[in-house]
Amino acid sequence: MTAADRPLAAAPIIELDHVARWYGNVVAVNDISFNLGPGVTGLLGPNGAGKTTLLHMLAGFLAPSAGDVRVLGRRPHLDPAVYRQIGLVPEREAVYPFMTGLEYVRFNARLQGLPDVDEAARRAIVQVDLVESQDRAIGTYSKGMRQRVKVAGALVHDPQVLLLDEPFNGMDPRQRLAMMDLLCQMADAGKTILFSSHILEEVERVGSEILVIVAGRLAASGDYRAIRALMTDRPHTVTIRSSDNRRLATALMAEPSVFAVELGELSLSVRTAHLSAFRRLIAGASRDAGVSLLEVAPADESLESVFEYLVRR
Amino acid sequence: MTALPHSTSVSLIPHIALVTVRQLLGRRRALLLLLLSAVPVLIAVLYRLAGAEKVDGFAGGVLEVLCLNLILPIMAVLFGTAAFGAEIEDGTIVYLMAKPVARWALVTAKLLAAIGLTAVLAVGSVVIASAIAIVPLGERGLQATEVYGTAMLVGAVCYVALFVALSLFTRRALLLGFGYVLIWEGALSNLLPGIANLSIRQYSMGVGQLFYDLAPERARLEPATAIPLAAILVVVATLLATRRLMRLELSGSGD
Amino acid sequence: MTTNGRAAGAPAGSIYDLGYRHYEGERHGRMYATWALYAESLRGIWGLGRSASAKAAPFILLGLYSFFAVMQLAFSSFIGQAIQSGEDVGELFAYDTYFSQWFLFVVLFCIAQAPELVCRDQRYSVLPLYFTRSLHRFDYVLAKLGALASALFILLMVPMIALFVGDVLMERDTLKAIGDEWPKALPTLPACMLAAASLAATSLAVCSFSPRRAYAAISLGAYILIYEAVAGIIWGMGNDAGWAWADKPQLFGPLTSLMGATYWFFGKVPNQDYGFPPTLGAEAYVLSALTLMTLFAVTLLLRYRRLAA
Numbered sequence: 001m002t003a004a005d006r007p008l009a010a011a012p013i014i015e016l017d018h019v020a021r022w023y024g025n026v027v028a029v030n031d032i033s034f035n036l037g038p039g040v041t042g043l044l045g046p047n048g049a050g051k052t053t054l055l056h057m058l059a060g061f062l063a064p065s066a067g068d069v070r071v072l073g074r075r076p077h078l079d080p081a082v083y084r085q086i087g088l089v090p091e092r093e094a095v096y097p098f099m100t101g102l103e104y105v106r107f108n109a110r111l112q113g114l115p116d117v118d119e120a121a122r123r124a125i126v127q128v129d130l131v132e133s134q135d136r137a138i139g140t141y142s143k144g145m146r147q148r149v150k151v152a153g154a155l156v157h158d159p160q161v162l163l164l165d166e167p168f169n170g171m172d173p174r175q176r177l178a179m180m181d182l183l184c185q186m187a188d189a190g191k192t193i194l195f196s197s198h199i200l201e202e203v204e205r206v207g208s209e210i211l212v213i214v215a216g217r218l219a220a221s222g223d224y225r226a227i228r229a230l231m232t233d234r235p236h237t238v239t240i241r242s243s244d245n246r247r248l249a250t251a252l253m254a255e256p257s258v259f260a261v262e263l264g265e266l267s268l269s270v271r272t273a274h275l276s277a278f279r280r281l282i283a284g285a286s287r288d289a290g291v292s293l294l295e296v297a298p299a300d301e302s303l304e305s306v307f308e309y310l311v312r313r
Numbered sequence: 314m315t316a317l318p319h320s321t322s323v324s325l326i327p328h329i330a331l332v333t334v335r336q337l338l339g340r341r342r343a344l345l346l347l348l349l350s351a352v353p354v355l356i357a358v359l360y361r362l363a364g365a366e367k368v369d370g371f372a373g374g375v376l377e378v379l380c381l382n383l384i385l386p387i388m389a390v391l392f393g394t395a396a397f398g399a400e401i402e403d404g405t406i407v408y409l410m411a412k413p414v415a416r417w418a419l420v421t422a423k424l425l426a427a428i429g430l431t432a433v434l435a436v437g438s439v440v441i442a443s444a445i446a447i448v449p450l451g452e453r454g455l456q457a458t459e460v461y462g463t464a465m466l467v468g469a470v471c472y473v474a475l476f477v478a479l480s481l482f483t484r485r486a487l488l489l490g491f492g493y494v495l496i497w498e499g500a501l502s503n504l505l506p507g508i509a510n511l512s513i514r515q516y517s518m519g520v521g522q523l524f525y526d527l528a529p530e531r532a533r534l535e536p537a538t539a540i541p542l543a544a545i546l547v548v549v550a551t552l553l554a555t556r557r558l559m560r561l562e563l564s565g566s567g568d
Numbered sequence: 569m570t571t572n573g574r575a576a577g578a579p580a581g582s583i584y585d586l587g588y589r590h591y592e593g594e595r596h597g598r599m600y601a602t603w604a605l606y607a608e609s610l611r612g613i614w615g616l617g618r619s620a621s622a623k624a625a626p627f628i629l630l631g632l633y634s635f636f637a638v639m640q641l642a643f644s645s646f647i648g649q650a651i652q653s654g655e656d657v658g659e660l661f662a663y664d665t666y667f668s669q670w671f672l673f674v675v676l677f678c679i680a681q682a683p684e685l686v687c688r689d690q691r692y693s694v695l696p697l698y699f700t701r702s703l704h705r706f707d708y709v710l711a712k713l714g715a716l717a718s719a720l721f722i723l724l725m726v727p728m729i730a731l732f733v734g735d736v737l738m739e740r741d742t743l744k745a746i747g748d749e750w751p752k753a754l755p756t757l758p759a760c761m762l763a764a765a766s767l768a769a770t771s772l773a774v775c776s777f778s779p780r781r782a783y784a785a786i787s788l789g790a791y792i793l794i795y796e797a798v799a800g801i802i803w804g805m806g807n808d809a810g811w812a813w814a815d816k817p818q819l820f821g822p823l824t825s826l827m828g829a830t831y832w833f834f835g836k837v838p839n840q841d842y843g844f845p846p847t848l849g850a851e852a853y854v855l856s857a858l859t860l861m862t863l864f865a866v867t868l869l870l871r872y873r874r875l876a877a
Contacts, residue, residue, distance in 0.1 A: 059411060061563040072314065078559055080413045081316035088411040092404040098335055110328055111412040113317045153408070341783055345790070352794060356801060363809035374804060379797050387790050394782060487785050488625060488680050495672050495793075496632075 011073065012037050013161060013192040014058065019067035021053055028053040030216035031067070036194060040187040042203035043196040045213035046311060051196040052091065054213065055165050058194070059088050071161060084112065087154030089147075091165040097139030101130050101149045104138060108153035124156040129178060143170035151182070162186065164195035168202050180206045200307055212310050219310040228306050235259065235271040237299040238278065242268065243292045251289035255281055269299065322418040329409070329422035330429075336399070337392055337430055349388060350438040353380050357446035368447045372457040373531075375446075376439060381461065381517060385435045385468050386494040392427040393476025394486045397558075401480075407563060417555045424477055424551065432469040439465050456525045464521035471513040471543050474550040481557040509533035516543040602707040605698075609715035613681045625680045630723055633673035636661055637727030641734035648738030663756045664834040666727055667763065668827045674767065675792055675823070677723055678716075682771035683784040685712050690779035695875065705872045713768055713865065720764035728756045755833035762833075763826045766857050769864035770822050776871045792822045799824065803845055815845035819856045828853025 012035035021029040029050045045051050056062045057069050060076030060083075069075060076082045096104060105121040114120045125134050128148040133141065138149060147167060154162060162183075168176050183206055187193055197203050203210060204224075212219040212227075220227045228236075242248045245268045249261045252270055257278050260271035272278040275298070286293050317325075356375055365371070400406040409419055439461055447454035475493075480486040494514075502508045502515070509515040518532035519539025534542070615623030640647070640661050650657050667674070689695055698708055732753045739745035774791055775784035799817035806814020818824045824844070831837065832850035 056563055059407075061407065061410065061561075063562070074314070080415065081314050083411050083413045084314050086411070088407065090404070090407045092407070094403050094405050095408065096332065096336070096405075099332075107328065107332065108408075108412075111325060111409075111414050113321045113325075113413065341778065341780075345783070345787065349790065349794075352798065356798065359802065360805060363805050363811070365805060365808060370804070374801050379794070379801065383793055383797055387786060387794075391782075391786050398782065485625065485680075487782055488676070491679060491785075491789055492676055495676065500672060 013072060014194065015068070015070040016058075017068040017070075019054075019057065019064045019069055021050075021057060021062060021065045027216050029057070029064075029213075032213070032216075032218045033067075034211060034218065034221050036192055038187065038190045038192050039209060040183055040193045040195070040207035041209045041211060042207065043194055043211050043213065044198065044200070044203060044307060045196075046198060048215075049213045050216040051213055052165055055163050055194070055196060059086065059163055084157065085160045087157070087159040087162045089150050089154045089162070089164040089167055091169070095138055095146060095150060095153075098137060100135050100137055101125065101141070101145075101152070102134040104149060105134075105152045105156055109156045112157040114157055120156050120158075121152075124152040127155060127182065128152045144172060144175040147171060148175070148179070151179070155186075160191055162191055162193045162195075164193070166197060167195050168197065168199060176202065212307065214311050220306075224306050227310075235273050236275045236278075238270045238272065238275075238282075239295070239297045239299045240268040240270060240282075240293065241266065241295040242286060243294065244290075247289050248286055248291045251285050251291075252282075255285060257281065267295075317413045317415065319415070322415040325414055326418050326422045326425065329414075329419065330426040333396060333423055333426035334430060337395055337426060342391065342395070345391065346388065346434055349384050350434050352384065353438045353442035354445065357442035357444075360446040365446075366450060368450055368453040368457055371443075371447050372461065376443065376457065376461040377518075377531075380435070380439050380442070381464055381468060382494075382499070382514065384438070385431075385465055386472055386490070388431050388435055389469060389472030390476055390487055390490040390494075392431050393473040394480040394490065396423040396427040396473075396477050396480070398480040398486065401561075404563065406561070410558075410561070410563070416558045417551075420477070420551055420554045420558055424474060424554075427477060428470050428473045431473050432466055435465045435469050436462050459524040460521040460527070463524065464517035467520045467539075467543055468513060468517035471516055471546055474547045475513065478550040478554040478557070481554050481561070506533065510538075510542065513543075513546070515539065516546070598702045598704065598707060601701060601703045602711050605703065605708065605711035606714050606718075609685055609712055610718055612684065613715060613719040626677065626719075629673050629677045629680065630726060633670055633677070633723060634727040634730055636670065637666065637730035637734070641730045641737070644734040644737040647734075648740075651738065652740075661727075661731060663728055663731060663753060664759075664830055664836060666731065667724065667830060670727075671823050671827075674720070674723060675789070677720070678767055678771040678792075679785050679789045681719070682716060682768075682775045682788060683781040685716060686772055686776045687779055687781045687784050690776075690875070691781075706869065709865075709869050709872050713765075713772060713868065716772060717764045717768035720767055721760055724760040724763055725756075728753065728760065755835075759830040759833040762829055762854075762857055762861075766826055766861040766864075767822070769861045769868065773864035773868040773871070776868055796821050796823055807845075815847050818845060819848060819852060820860060822860070825853050825857040825860055829857040 014034075014036040016035075017033050019029060019032050020027065032054065043051050043054065053062065057064055058071060058076065060071075060079060063077045069077070071082055072085055074082050076086070096107075099107065102121060102125065105124050106117050109117040109120045109124075125131055128151050130145065130148055130152060133145060138146060141149065147170065151164075151167070154164075164183075167179060167183075171179065180202070183193055183195070187207065195206075208223045208225065210224050210227075211221045220230075240248065245263060249263050249268055252258050252268075253261050255278075257274045258270055258272050262269040262271075270278070282293070282296060353375060356379070357371075360371055360375070397406070400409070440458060443454065443458035443461070447457055476486060476490050479489060483489065497508065498512045498514045502512055515532070515534050516539045518527065519534030520536055520543065521527070522532050522534075522539075523536045611617050612622075614626050647657055647660070661669070689698070699705060732749060735749050735752075736742060736745040739748075770792075771788055774788045778784045778787065795817075799821045802817050803814050805811075819828075828844060828848075828850060832854045837850055
């Protein structure tokens with residue numbers, strides 16, 4: 001698939017070039033290329049698609065069987081130095097249960113070789129909002145708190161790249177929002193964040209850049225709304241409210257870009273293959289029909305419909 | 314972006330080792346170890362109650378057969394395979410791996426923790442047991458304690474190094490460890506004397522001979538041979554473990 | 569998959585027929601479930617239906633344990649000729665002493681495979697899946713015990729069969745040899761059965777207390793080996809000190825009880841010739857072996873009765 005090049009002033013932070021990974025006969029990741037810069041990108045895919053394998057290759061725990069993985073210009077495999085700029089939040093829940101939250105973050109800070117361990121730990125804990133529980137053993141933490149302390153440990157050295165594997169697993173809605181805010185804040189501060197998920201509402205809320213992996217292949221990349229626009233073999237649905245729906249419906253049926261119109265009680269559902277063409281004509285068509293438009297809304301621009309389409313393609 | 318300077322990596326070793334010690338002394342393990350260390354002491358008490366006077370009998374029967382040949386390897390397998398094994402099995406090894414710390418520093422820290430615990434428990438139980446049973450019997454008792462105390466120390470270092478390295482290469486490190494101790498060092502070495510050069514048990518007894526000369530059937534190696542061989546084993550095991558840790562591939566679960 | 573209807577209006581629900589079928593056929597009961605668990609466990613012990621590396625440990629240990637019996641079989645013609653010509657061939661491997669000499673590999677087999685049987689189900693919290701079916705806790709224990717006992721029985725019998733064939737081939741007249749050998753070999757069947765059942769009960773009982781394989785394996789190895797070592801030490805010490813009870817620990821040893829019991833089946837007395845304390849009769853060992861087996865089996869049942877599922 002083509003690389004999702006974004007206009008970047010500097011060199012891309014994360015680069016994958018025709019990366020593949022196989023285990024004997026099983027291909028986990030199949031010829032994936034993309035570049036990522038600062039900002040949040042969601043890595044989507046059904047279970048078994050290769051998300052964790054991809055993240056582990058980015059984190060240097062797996063060597064690609066083919067292709068090139070580069071983070072900040074270096075290959076992460078066999079290069080411990082790269083961890084100074086990478087923060088990893090793995091999926092595994094278990095974290096030293098006998099340590100307190102503060103001890104764990106300080107331990108991480110120390111292992112990163114930070115000069116002021118206490119200050120960095122304090123900052124990280126404040127960032128994830130664990131100050132009240134920092135002196136309790138991690139074994140007593142709830143699932144969401146454990147996730148947050150893992151994030152604190154991954155942030156303590158202020159890395160440029162943050163990789164998170166299913167970070168919202170097991171969090172309640174309030175914690176999820178807090179975590180999303182945190183990710184957005186860090187993206188605004190110029191960090192490159194890649195997180196994997198299969199819960200689409202989370203991904204939608206954090207950012208619009210996505211990478212979709214299906215069965216090891218990159219099925220789509222970029223802004224999900226733009227991807228939606230590219231899905232030309234699937235008709236878009238637009239919901240319209242107007243002063244006279246029936247009259248508008250009749251007028252629209254005459255247009256070649258419209259191929260179905262459904263008249264509901266309050267609104268009109270139009271199915272069109274060419275959204276951009278439709279957008280251009282709707283104003284003219286309604287004026288010609290003498291109908292005033294009250295509301296025009298695309299009805300299935302959600303990430304879910306995009307994802308569904310890509311997974312089944 | 315440079316790797317951590319070596320001095321920093323070295324200074325981190327005590328911290329990692331301490332965390333490992335805390336991990337290794339979980340509740341169940343601690344209980345098992347307490348039982349294992351208590352056995353020689355209890356036997357020593359029985360020995361005194363039996364009014365036995367023979368240092369050689371105690372040394373050969375208890376210190377050698379029970380402590381050196383059985384309890385020490387079991388403790389070493391327990392700590393050695395758990396040093397990395399537990400974390401690899403539940404995947405929490407990523408927390409240590411995703412740091413710029415040199416891999417040799419990680420291996421050294423784990424080794425120090427596992428060896429330290431094994432040595433303290435193994436040597437401690439032998440010293441206490443001997444103090445009860447044979448030291449009051451005079452000079453011979455003291456010598457025997459020195460011989461076997463040293464042997465336990467050397468054995469602890471060598472066995473743990475071997476098992477830590479083994480645990481990084483195979484998931485059946487425990488079984489292979491038991492097999493090595495029971496078959497290779499036990500049954501086979503009686504049949505093929507040449508095996509003495511590749512037997513940690515013989516290294517341990519060989520170094521023990523620094524304090525007292527033992528009969529050739531008991532200790533087949535002289536200290537001059539045993540010490541270098543043991544050192545080579547520890548160094549090679551550490552190097553292999555470091556290399557393997559660098560290349561350790563974590564594929565993650567499921568997806 | 570059906571698409572969601574976008575009809576506004578009255579809330580309605582529909583259940584779509586996705587083609588799932590109900591199973592209306594015959595359902596087997598408890599016995600079948602128990603048998604299925606038994607068969608699957610037995611196959612799992614030998615690594616059948618699993619990867620090659622799962623087969624390595626059990627088959628290598630089987631090979632090592634039977635090695636010497638098979639060697640004796642391989643050289644049977646030479647040995648037979650040597651005996652005919654009156655040469656002294658030394659001590660041959662025999663049915664009653666084989667286990668006493670090579671028990672190590674049987675112990676390793678238990679350490680290797682018993683944890684697999686009971687620890688995995690606990691660790692991955694799979695027990696509820698078993699117990700909410702027609703399988704009762706008692707059936708589960710029975711199936712697992714039966715599987716390990718059967719596997720151990722196979723392990724123990726392979727060299728016995730090799731010895732039998734070897735001994736038969738050492739004679740010139742095969743049919744007569746079979747006739748002669750048959751009664752000599754017969755006691756080995758109940759002996760191996762007792763040994764297999766007793767070891768299975770012991771191994772599973774010890775291993776069932778920990779969901780982590782490493783602890784279970786080490787606990788089992790430590791119990792068997794250290795008990796025997798300590799029992800031997802106490803006998804040596806107590807004999808000199810004149811303690812009357814010094815020979816009792818060996819009676820209850822996981823291995824020595826079986827060795828003594830084996831001698832009873834062969835009508836021999838385990839005395840000092842065989843390295844045993846001279847004061848106990850062979851019957852005592854059989855009784856203790858049976859007692860141990862029952863005790864550990866009951867422990868196993870109680871353990872699973874109390875285990876939260």
